[in-house]
Amino acid sequence: MTTKPSDRAEPTGAWLVSLIAELLGIDKEQVPTDRPIGELGIDSLTAAQLSVEVEERTGANIPLQRFLGGETLAELVAEAEHAKPGASPAAGRGKAPGAGE
Amino acid sequence: MTDPIALSPAAPAAPAARTSFEAAAELEQILGCPFDPDNAMSLARGVRADDLEAEPTAAYEAAWSAGLHEHLVPVSEGGRLASFESLLAVVRVASRRELVVSVGLGSTMLATVGVWLWGDDAQRRRVAELVLGRAWGTAGISEDAAGSDLLATATRATPVDGGYLLNGKKWLVGNGRRSRFATVLAASEPSFGLFLLDFDALGGQGVERLPKVRTHGLRGHDLSGFTLENARLGAGAMIGRPGRGIEMISGMLQFTRTLIGGSSLGAADTALRLALRHARGRKLYGGSALALGPVRSLLARGFADLLVAECTELAAARALDVARERMPLWSAVAKYVVPQLCVDAVTACGEVLSARAYLREGIGDGAYQKIVRDIAITPVFEGTQLVLLDTVRSQLTSAARRRGGPPKLALSLLFGFGEPVATLAPREGRPGLVYGGVDEVVQLLDEAVAALHGDAELTALGRTLLAVRDETREAFRGFPTHRTPEAYEAARRHCLVHAAACCLHTWRERRDALGGLATDRAWLSLALRRVVERLGFPVTPDREAEDRLVHRLTELDDDDRAFSLVPLRLAPQHRESRTRPDLRSTP
Numbered sequence A: 001m002t003t004k005p006s007d008r009a010e011p012t013g014a015w016l017v018s019l020i021a022e023l024l025g026i027d028k029e030q031v032p033t034d035r036p037i038g039e040l041g042i043d044s045l046t047a048a049q050l051s052v053e054v055e056e057r058t059g060a061n062i063p064l065q066r067f068l069g070g071e072t073l074a075e076l077v078a079e080a081e082h083a084k085p086g087a088s089p090a091a092g093r094g095k096a097p098g099a100g101e
Numbered sequence B: 001m002t003d004p005i006a007l008s009p010a011a012p013a014a015p016a017a018r019t020s021f022e023a024a025a026e027l028e029q030i031l032g033c034p035f036d037p038d039n040a041m042s043l044a045r046g047v048r049a050d051d052l053e054a055e056p057t058a059a060y061e062a063a064w065s066a067g068l069h070e071h072l073v074p075v076s077e078g079g080r081l082a083s084f085e086s087l088l089a090v091v092r093v094a095s096r097r098e099l100v101v102s103v104g105l106g107s108t109m110l111a112t113v114g115v116w117l118w119g120d121d122a123q124r125r126r127v128a129e130l131v132l133g134r135a136w137g138t139a140g141i142s143e144d145a146a147g148s149d150l151l152a153t154a155t156r157a158t159p160v161d162g163g164y165l166l167n168g169k170k171w172l173v174g175n176g177r178r179s180r181f182a183t184v185l186a187a188s189e190p191s192f193g194l195f196l197l198d199f200d201a202l203g204g205q206g207v208e209r210l211p212k213v214r215t216h217g218l219r220g221h222d223l224s225g226f227t228l229e230n231a232r233l234g235a236g237a238m239i240g241r242p243g244r245g246i247e248m249i250s251g252m253l254q255f256t257r258t259l260i261g262g263s264s265l266g267a268a269d270t271a272l273r274l275a276l277r278h279a280r281g282r283k284l285y286g287g288s289a290l291a292l293g294p295v296r297s298l299l300a301r302g303f304a305d306l307l308v309a310e311c312t313e314l315a316a317a318r319a320l321d322v323a324r325e326r327m328p329l330w331s332a333v334a335k336y337v338v339p340q341l342c343v344d345a346v347t348a349c350g351e352v353l354s355a356r357a358y359l360r361e362g363i364g365d366g367a368y369q370k371i372v373r374d375i376a377i378t379p380v381f382e383g384t385q386l387v388l389l390d391t392v393r394s395q396l397t398s399a400a401r402r403r404g405g406p407p408k409l410a411l412s413l414l415f416g417f418g419e420p421v422a423t424l425a426p427r428e429g430r431p432g433l434v435y436g437g438v439d440e441v442v443q444l445l446d447e448a449v450a451a452l453h454g455d456a457e458l459t460a461l462g463r464t465l466l467a468v469r470d471e472t473r474e475a476f477r478g479f480p481t482h483r484t485p486e487a488y489e490a491a492r493r494h495c496l497v498h499a500a501a502c503c504l505h506t507w508r509e510r511r512d513a514l515g516g517l518a519t520d521r522a523w524l525s526l527a528l529r530r531v532v533e534r535l536g537f538p539v540t541p542d543r544e545a546e547d548r549l550v551h552r553l554t555e556l557d558d559d560d561r562a563f564s565l566v567p568l569r570l571a572p573q574h575r576e577s578r579t580r581p582d583l584r585s586t587p
Helices: A005-009 A012-024 A044-058 A073-083 B014-018 B022-031 B043-051 B057-065 B068-072 B084-095 B099-118 B121-132 B245-281 B293-322 B324-358 B363-375 B385-400 B445-450 B456-478 B485-514 B521-534 B543-558
Strands: B137-140 B156-160 B163-174 B181-186 B193-198 B207-210 B223-234
Touching: A012 A044, A012 A073, A044 A073, A044 B245, A044 B385, B022 B057, B022 B084, B043 B057, B043 B099, B043 B363, B057 B068, B057 B099, B068 B084, B068 B099, B068 B121, B084 B099, B084 B245, B084 B293, B099 B121, B099 B137, B099 B163, B099 B181, B099 B193, B099 B245, B099 B363, B121 B137, B121 B181, B121 B193, B137 B163, B156 B181, B163 B181, B163 B193, B181 B245, B193 B223, B193 B245, B245 B293, B245 B324, B245 B363, B245 B543, B293 B324, B293 B485, B293 B521, B293 B543, B324 B363, B324 B385, B324 B485, B385 B456, B385 B485, B445 B456, B445 B485, B456 B485, B456 B521, B485 B521, B521 B543
Parallel strands: B137 B181
Antiparallel strands: B156 B163, B163 B223, B181 B193, B207 B223
């Protein structure tokens, strides 16, 4: 993933919007936070990347299919933020696929 | 076995024994010639089992005795899988004899890869023990209503005290009836998960095996399924992290999709051998059929297709060893290109065999019709052609939106066919979701074409490939994220350019070390023509190259060598008596 460690202080909403915009090749302003995220036309590969990245950064497991559905980005961000305190992405048996070598 | 591959006179023979193909060369000799009907893994026995829709039990026994199954278990887990290039060569050896054997072991491989990659110590130890003990494994991924759409998976793993209860039906899965263990994809919390199921431990509780499905080819293979009804698994059954089942499957497929090309290549070798021998022995219009230009042209073009497939396949298998991060793209490209090219080669052989291609007896004991039916599955399973084009499309669309980077991987390493490499244990190089936007094979095509300077004809073919590459690259910058016919066509063209680039890199990086056929311009000339034709450009034939390639084929066959740029020494070839009825001059 292209997000840098220095981005980590950023609120979840901001970096997630940046990441979605980067993965879809659109401007950040074009990423709506209050409409169903499925409207963006995210494909399953991009959804999987987002899901893995959210888990790596916040410890929240938001399955890829939820990036394809009727929830808003604001709702997903709220869930990721909620999981953040005490989350330990490095825990568990093995890294998530796509987490890099 | 001091000379498992043919080396050029300039290259010393000694290092050959230490190539990645050593295990395959050894297996060749142990398994014996498939044309000898008395052999356990003979074409004749394979045809008989196929006629009866029966498992080729003698072939399985021979494969196990030769230790074929040990090559599915990584060295780090106590097996003999030292590199994926080496495994590829082993798969080719098995597949030139009996695809039912290699596909059965391939299904086991798919069931094990996730365990090697993400399994804990106990899971890896158990699965290694089972596979080394000759157990079959099954990958419980596919369902009746969920084929390529994994998100439609209905099988469910419900967390209960101390484990999981599994419910669902897995269908159209290899080894579904006979497997001792399964890797099962199931919906669970927080999302899809992957579960290791030990059928013996369940003691039959909650498991029902489904009947073998009747198929066009691979009739001896156990393609079937199983249902799970409150099958109880322990807490240690989950593989990897919770909720990452879909991502893990996509990673596992990078390995199996790459290796499937080995099955296609092995089967195509035998088809080509049957056709060549028939053409040599067949008298037509007062001479040998091989003396006829059109027959030579068919054989040469079929051989060229096989060689394009081989260059693509060898590079992909080595990439599993040395460039695993590229495999989200390259495994899909190889799976799209290699099986289909081999099917095309087999089809050309059918034209040479003519009426004999239709018979279930005679030449090679009627093996050709079986090969046609068996190989037909290779472009279909583990991702159909459309699924693979979609993977290539989504990888390239995703990469086009982001900055790529300069090439990092040395082509001399990627194309150093046969040179042993220190492969990563599976868990030390877990597969990624995206390839990262750097594709040395296609990005370095310019250098490979430039190296053809002085050869105007081949340079022109190379320039056509460069133009297609640039057009395709540009097209992907404008595609939307959803599936369009235009994006699929661009993905197809990308795959073909990749295949041709593999030929050019092989020519540039490895021909001198390989020697023999690899140094003969004729193969490259025909290989490039075969790809450029498929891209829709008119191509003038190179009859001289066709003749040379047919000459090479006969030399390789006479010398008991694989039809390959890396011509493995085959088991001494059993040759049918010329007086047998099937070789008489009959209509």
